[in-house]
Amino acid sequence: MILAKNQAGLKNLYKLVSYSHLEYFYRRPRIPRKLLEEHREGLILGAACEQGEVYQACLNRDPRVREIASFYDYLEIQPLGNNEFLIGTSRVSNAEDLKNINRLICSLGKELEIPVVATCDVHFLRPEDAVYRTILLRGQGFEDAERQAPLYFRTTEEMLSEFDYLGEELAYEVVVTNSNLIAEQIEEIIPIPQGLHPPKIPNAEENLEKLCYETARQLYGDPLPQLVEQRLQKELKAIIGNGYAGLYWTARQLVQKSNSDGYMVGSRGSVGSSFAACMSGITEVNPLPPHYLCLDCHYHEFFTSGEVGAGIDLPRKNCPECGKPLHRDGFDIPFEVFLGFDGDKVPDIDLNFSGEYQATIQKYTEELFGEEYVFRAGTVGTLADKTAFGFVKNYLDETNQVKRKAEINRMVKKLVGVKRTTGQHPGGMIVVPKDMEIFDFTPIQYPANDPKSGVVTTHFEFSYIHDSLVKLDNLGHKGPTMMRMFEEFSGVKVTDIPMDDPDTMAIFRGLESLGVTEEQIGTPIGTLGVPEFGTGFTRQVLEDILPTTFADLVAIMGLTHGTDVWLNNAQNLIRDKVTDFKNVIACRDDIMVYLMHKGVSASDAFRIMEQVRKGRGLTDEDIKLMKQFDVPDWYIESCFKIKYMFPKAHAVAYAFTAYRAAYFKVHHPAAFYATFLSVEIDHVNADTIVQGEQYIRSEIAAIDGRGNDATAKDAEVATVLRTVLEAMARGIEFLPVDLYKSDATRVIPVDENKLLLPLVSLDGVGMNAAASIAEAREDGEFLSIEDLRQRAKVSRTVIDALTNHRCLEGMSETNQLSLFG
Incomplete structure (x- = not known):
């Protein structure tokens, strides 16, 4: 002991x-x-x-x-x-x-x-x-x-x-x-040092302030508009005053590194609520109220009464002073959502990096701070309800005991949450300041005690040390990977596409822009394969709402990522014509902004928002206050039903990615389908696809027929197959796997109407085998199947998969030549 x-x-x-x-x-x-x-x-x-x-x-x-x-x-x-x-x-x-x-x-x-x-x-x-x-x-x-x-x-x-x-x-x-x-x-001991201990970044405060003001003045002019000046001043005072400048500067460095290597970065959580984060290049989400802005003469026009949902939706207009087309921006997101009402909440800057770039950015993080000061955030896996129920049921069966359902549930609750194993956060990296050691905060270990993982994590789950050490969430995500592939396959820069293209917006409510019918693809909405908008649930919401603006897309992201925000709440309010879609609560920020527009003080509006977003409902005093400012009863009742709410900044970031993907789907279909199938390659089966439309339909029907017995993977496969059907309906031809021409892991556009399936899409050919074949063929054609096996070092299973797909037709079994012809 x-x-x-x-x-x-x-x-x-x-x-x-x-x-x-x-x-x-x-x-x-x-x-x-x-x-x-x-x-x-x-x-x-x-x-x-x-x-x-x-x-x-x-x-x-x-x-x-x-x-x-x-x-x-x-x-x-x-x-x-x-x-x-x-x-x-x-x-x-x-x-x-x-x-x-x-x-x-x-x-x-x-x-x-x-x-x-x-x-x-x-x-x-x-x-x-x-x-x-x-x-x-x-x-x-x-x-x-x-x-x-x-x-x-x-x-x-x-x-x-x-x-x-x-x-x-x-x-x-x-x-x-x-x-x-x-x-x-035993003295009074503090297990984890109190207060935040961020890494010390030389001149971070000065550099951040200088960069934010330089960027703001380049955009909005000098002197800055009062609204911009006040927002930036307020944020920087909180960020620098509470010691968070180093975190901001680090996040900027990570984003700059990724961008310079050709990968966009998406923001998660509430970091997009920060105007300083936008001005320092951490996020593209601008949280100011919707506005027009002339990038030439700095003319500006803000809409601060809530009459516009997103600056992007403002009608096109030329600058009244210099005649140049006006830039449109702003999503009206309060800074308080990110750092709290007093600006002292420890910030979480969560960033979505390309999944194929994640290892690089994590290595770069170690280079920035020193490998000995960077650790992966540990997690603790506990006994879940389903497993605990199995333990209890097996015990009762084996001991011949019969218990009432209520007693069984009580026993299960006693077991839920017991530690079972350890792991690592998918992207969380803990940074220790150089004047301290990790042992000042937590022990360390291998995840699940596996030294082969090559990763060292915190022994304590990060939630326990959240307020003491900085965590950088360098998460891997499909969105940035897709953006890079769109550019690579089409030659069009993602940031250059128009954000108000009517044909693009149309696929969020129909199929006309795609030139296909519901009978052909099995859905009346055109968002199959569009990130966050392609699931059956989200497509049903789109059917109910039929969005027409970018602000609608943002709201739908909030509604579909919250808990009890859409189902049995906003959905009923719209269907019963109690209110319309524009007025329902979608994101947590909506509550604070709405109440402030009603006249409620910022502090009360923030407090009510925080209670509702956490599922705590409203107090009697809250209800009295809201009624005093003419908040309708349906709005108050809606607040009571909500269990969790999505941050608007995150919803905006998702909407950006979705809209851009939708643009490429409409205007560059080969690039879109090649990209979508490449990032979903684990669910792509070349043998199924090359058998044609009718066979694909039978596979979808088989999955649908499983009903509730269908697995999550089944659902993913069905989505991929429906997207393939859609591509075929739009005139896209899928070429079978070619031993020499196919990429190892990516679907490649051969031209505007043809896609070549990759080696890994063959059932039985894994990532390593596909890469090995691609590397071996660089040294010339294979003389025989025997030569292929030896040079690529692949198994008989791989050879069988290639043979069944007719990739090896005409290739002899061995290298031996017959002397007799």
Whole structure:
């Protein structure tokens, strides 16, 4: 047993936990004695339970028992029930033998002047909770799970009773006096340092402020419009004043690196609520109210009363001062959504990088801060409801017990949340300042204790250290990958496309722009393959709403990513004609903006928004306040139904990606379908596609026929097949896999009407095999199937897949030549 008695001891404890997981793990974490001695400062060492070496030495009459015991700061004895399982072994005949071992430990303590403490070895709180440990052990395959020692948390009276055979005076000493003696040695310890400890970036404050103002003045002119000046000043004061400038500057560096390497970056969460983030190049989402802006003479016109949902939707207009076409921007998103009302909330700057570029940006992060100061954010996998239910059901079945449903549910709830394994956040990277160590905050380990992962994570789940260390969310996402492929396949820059193209907007409510019919593709909406808008659920929402503006797309992203925001809420309000789509609550920010336009103070509007977005409803005082400002009853009722709300900034970022994809779908179909199928390549089967339209329809029908038994993968495959049907209906031809011409992993546009399927799209050809074939063919044609197998180092399964797809027609089996023709 290791106790930390002060902060130095806590740091040593974190080091020991780390080394035991990283360097000495074998089936379980282990700490060599030498390592323990090296890091003993600030620690109190207890002799532990019957598995400890002191108890074992007493049990086995080891003559070195005094030497062994002298290593510890206190010795332990435990209730007889804890070690009752030893009775009947060669050394323990009955309960009296167990008492004698405890008496011997007490004598050792007195002789060596080491306090002896009575401990419980607690594994559960109450005696009746033993069943849950039994269920957990059974679920993990332990055959002796039923042999449960009474390892519950005993009261002082119970402990005194357990050790009454020692006599009243000694029992009181080990149960009460010595327990307090140890406790009094322990100082007040803070497990995780309070306050944020960001990495120190030289001149970050000055650089950020300078860049933001330079960019703003280039766009809006000098002097800045009052609205722009006030917003930027307010944000920078909060960002710099609370020590977040380094985080902003780091995020900018990461985005700049990705952009310079040809990959766009999408923003997640609420970072797009920050005008400073927009001006520093972190996000393209402009949170100012919708406005016109002349990029030439800086004329500007803001719409601050909520009459316009998104600047992009403003009608085209020329500058009244210089005649140049006006730029249109702004989404009216409050900064408070990102950093809180007082600007002191620890910011989460979550960024979507291309999945194929994620490893590069993570490596760059390590280069920026130093590899020894960057760690992956750890996660803790816990027992989920479904697994817990299985554990309980199996236990009841195996023990022939019948329980009512309510009792079963109660037992399941007791097990849900128990730690099961560890892992890593998909993109979270923790940065430690250079004047501190990771051990000041948390131990570290391999995810799931797998050293082959090549990744070191925080031992604590990041949510526990969120307010103490900076986390950079460098997430991998399909969106930026698609944008790069669109440009590569079409030659058109994504940022150059018009954001008000009527034919593009039309596919969010119909099929006319695509030139296909519902009978051909099985849906009346044209968004198959469009990120975030291609699912059956979202297409149904599009049918209900029939959007006409970019602001509508933003709202739909909010409605479909929230919980109880659309279903049984906004959907009913629209269908029952209580209100129209433009007025329903879609994103969390809508609440604050709407209430402020109604006249509610910013602080009250923010507070109400925060309550509603977290599913906490409204107080009586909130309702009274809202009615005072003529907020309608349906709006108040809608607030009560909401469980979770999506941030508008994230919705805008998703809408940007979706609209751009839709543009390429309408105007550059070959580039679109090649891109979509490339990023969904795990669900693309070349053998199915080349068999033609009727076969594809039969495959879709088979998946649909499975109903609720269809898996998530089935749903993905069906979406891919429907998109392939749509491409065929638009005149796109799919060419079979070609051993020499096909790319390893990407669908390639051969011309405007033909797509060549990749090697990996063959069932049985994995990523590694496809890459190996592509590399081997660089050295010339394959002489035979034997030559292909040897040079590409592929299995017979791969050869069979290529053969079945007719990729090897005309190729001989071996390299041997016949002498007789």
